[in-house]
Amino acid sequence: MEKFTLILLSSRPTHEVLRSTICGVVSSGNLEVLVESKPNRDDCTVVVNTSAHGFRDIWEAVFRDFTRRHPAGGLSFTINDAGATPAVVSLRLDQAFETCCGDGI
Amino acid sequence: MSGLQISYFEASARKRLSGLLDADSFTEFCPPEMRQTSPHLALLDAPVAFDDGVIVGRATLSGYPVLIIAQEGRFFGGSVGEVHGAKICGLLAKALSERPVAVLLLADSGGVRLHEANAGLIALSEIVRAALHVQAAGIPLFAFIGGSCGAFGGMGIVTRLCAEVVMSEQGRLGLSGPEVIETVKGVDEFDSRDRALVWRITGGKLRRALGEATLLVDDLIPAFRTAAIHLIERYQAQPPVPDELDILLAAQANLAKRRARFDGARDGREIWQDFFAEPSRVPEMTVAEFNRQAGVPP
Numbered sequence: 200m201e202k203f204t205l206i207l208l209s210s211r212p213t214h215e216v217l218r219s220t221i222c223g224v225v226s227s228g229n230l231e232v233l234v235e236s237k238p239n240r241d242d243c244t245v246v247v248n249t250s251a252h253g254f255r256d257i258w259e260a261v262f263r264d265f266t267r268r269h270p271a272g273g274l275s276f277t278i279n280d281a282g283a284t285p286a287v288v289s290l291r292l293d294q295a296f297e298t299c300c301g302d303g304i
Numbered sequence: 305m306s307g308l309q310i311s312y313f314e315a316s317a318r319k320r321l322s323g324l325l326d327a328d329s330f331t332e333f334c335p336p337e338m339r340q341t342s343p344h345l346a347l348l349d350a351p352v353a354f355d356d357g358v359i360v361g362r363a364t365l366s367g368y369p370v371l372i373i374a375q376e377g378r379f380f381g382g383s384v385g386e387v388h389g390a391k392i393c394g395l396l397a398k399a400l401s402e403r404p405v406a407v408l409l410l411a412d413s414g415g416v417r418l419h420e421a422n423a424g425l426i427a428l429s430e431i432v433r434a435a436l437h438v439q440a441a442g443i444p445l446f447a448f449i450g451g452s453c454g455a456f457g458g459m460g461i462v463t464r465l466c467a468e469v470v471m472s473e474q475g476r477l478g479l480s481g482p483e484v485i486e487t488v489k490g491v492d493e494f495d496s497r498d499r500a501l502v503w504r505i506t507g508g509k510l511r512r513a514l515g516e517a518t519l520l521v522d523d524l525i526p527a528f529r530t531a532a533i534h535l536i537e538r539y540q541a542q543p544p545v546p547d548e549l550d551i552l553l554a555a556q557a558n559l560a561k562r563r564a565r566f567d568g569a570r571d572g573r574e575i576w577q578d579f580f581a582e583p584s585r586v587p588e589m590t591v592a593e594f595n596r597q598a599g600v601p602p
Binding site for chain 2: 219250277280
């Protein structure tokens with residue numbers, strides 16, 4: 200497994216995150232994302248634990264896109280990955296964000 | 305709770321819980337943020353899951369207090385490792401003090417997690433003992449099977465200890481799985497690639513015909529919810545009597561008779577002949593028609 204932490208600047212979400220959220224399942228080509236709130240609300244932290252070695256640059260690109268799409272400041276993402284493609288990662292991040300910060304929740 | 309046509313088979317364990325239980329009633333024990341992951345998988349440098357493939361907690365179902373276990377079949381085949389098993393045992397121990405109306409087991413597991421070897425096997429034997437304790441204390445266990453892994457190995461044993469077993473046609477129940485039998489005894493014994501044969505032998509319809517499952521339901525989360533509420537209300541209205549020796553002996557005699565009757569059977573079709581006027585039509589029967597023709601479980 201390869202493990203690393205990323206910190207990305209991002210604006211603050213409009214909704215308070217009341218409880219943590221988990222999204223996805225650790226199975227081949229899939230991943231789980233645990234979203235929790237953290238004290239510093241000017242950036243978001245990402246901890247990735249992945250079975251696919253050597254793709255840190257791509258994870259950084261996927262998260263840069265994500266923090267542009269969504270205000271993720273004050274959120275911490277912890278990921279257990281079993282070889283998900285970037286498209287699947289983006290989808291799970293959007294689902295997780297929608298569940299914990301989206302309207303109507 | 306939206307989307308009435310959600311397939312139980314395709315849903316994740318968390319999705320099943322959210323569709324089965326009363327809205328916002330679920331409290332998870334050992335939730336993902338506690339990060340109780342498998343130390344064995346970490347040693348093997350394999351991916352871990354924050355819930356180790358099982359979700360346990362307290363909820364209400366149609367207002368009745370229940371404790372519930374949901375296995376995630378997509379994480380290492382719902383296999384029972386040390387942490388996974390400890391969570392189930394802990395929940396069953398809690399049932400003795402909380403006394404819910406029932407413990408619901410949403411099984412979706414191939415059995416022991418082979419990566420964890422003896423720790424997994426010990427966990428399973430502890431689950432068996434805990435399940436017997438809970439039921440001896442008058443709290444029934446209801447098993448629900450409709451996931452892609454079915455209930456095999458140790459989880460097949462645990463399922464058969466439960467007071468009631470609800471299955472969909474897609475659900476499967478057995479001890480050794482088809483691929484294990486083929487590996488050990490050869491393809492002539494059991495062709496695990498023959499999907500129709502696998503389901504005719506391990507699937508919900510055969511298990512229900514033989515009485516190993518007590519109810520067949522459609523592959524829809526609301527159908528499982530309705531069945532669970534129905535069982536709770538039945539057990540509330542008429543609490544089960546503990547198994548007396550003569551009841552156990554009669555069950556044993558029935559099993560011996562069944563063994564003698566179907567000793568040479570190679571396929572579910574040969575068994576359906578005993579229960580249905582048109583055995584060839586069984587695979588295409590709707591759940592309602594099947595339950596009507598199958599009658600009351602033995």
